[in-house]
Amino acid sequence: MLITVTRTGGFAGGERTASLETTCRADGPALERLAELASDDDGAAGRTPVPDGFRYLVRLDDKLVRLQDPYLTEDQRQLIDTVLTAAA
Incomplete structure (x- = not known):
């Protein structure tokens, strides 16, 4: 699976x-x-963006998920952190 995160x-x-x-x-x-x-x-x-909060586009092969702080679940945060850290 190819996972791409854009923050x-x-x-x-x-x-x-x-x-x-x-x-x-x-x-x-x-x-x-x-x-x-x-x-x-x-x-x-349906969530109001938070000023200066991060927004994420997470592509999981062909599926696109839109996420934003501070509304991330622990699973979402862990996935985003893993991808951004591994690519650093």
């Missing part, structure tokens, strides 16, 4: 994109399960 917003208003391919990783199955759990709740739906 926008924040105090500086910058953008960061990172991708991670799970098939070549030892923790790939765990990341795929985390991605399934994270995509169950669309954290941006």
Whole structure:
């Protein structure tokens, strides 16, 4: 599974994109399960954006999920942090 995270917003208003391919990783199955759990709740739906909060576009192969702080679940936060950290 290819997981791509694009983070926008924040105090500086910058953008960061990172991708991670799970098939070549030892923790790939765990990341795929985390991605399934994270995509169950669309954290941006009907929510008012927070000033200087981060917004995320998370692409899970062909599925696109829109998320935003501070409305992330723990699964969503863990997935986003893993992808952004692995690509650094």
